[in-house]
Amino acid sequence: MRTAMVVCLCLVVAVVLGALGCTPKAAPPPTTGPANALTQGAQTAPAGDLGEQIVKTGIGAKGQHVAFTGGSDRFKAKPGGCVGCHNEDGRGRKLPKGQIPPITYSALRGGDKPLFPSDDLVIRAMREGKDEKGEALQPMMPHWQLTDAEATAVLSYLKQFDLMPPIPEKGKPAAKPEAKPKTVGKSEKNVAPAKPAPPAG
């Protein structure tokens, strides 16, 4: 008798839970950045991943280094990917003189007033070394002869940088405080945190 009751109770509980829809729900996928040409028009399928390959090594779809003009002497002597200059995390880096800007997708296209108004202008920056206004970037930034597929793949990969934790700056040599580094890019620098208010009264 007793066992029957217990079984019965269990059944009731199960039915009630089922009716309440107590099934674990999958969390909605995180949304990253505004909708753009990439997600609307061009295919976003992970291009195997050509973008990552170019960004990390400079090797294009044909298995050779993407042709380029310009770039630093060091880069010309030993060409690599974007990360050699823009850093492994895409956050850019400080140079003795100036700074290499970040190329995370959010740095270029994020926010209400993105630095680059369109993805196409970011691609133009990569290919023609022109900033968002069409003015020439520093010649250190190579002009990459990327095919459309390569350019789209690179642009798509820039979003991966946003998912990576920033690399901590390692033992940076104490910069002279008065020597304000010339900002080469236009990215915002972190603002000093506000001082905590003194305790009242």
Ligand code: HEC
């Ligand atoms: C040899 C170093 C070097 C390499 C390699 C390099 N860049 Fe740059 N890049 C720069 C410098 C320096 C600037 C800043 C130029 C300026 O502000 O005038 C820059 C600027 C940019 C900008 C414009 C950013 C802004 O804030 O205006 C984009 C986009 C960019 N690079 C993308 C790339 C991509 C994508 C790659 C790889 C395919 C790449 N870069 C490889 C040095 C490099």
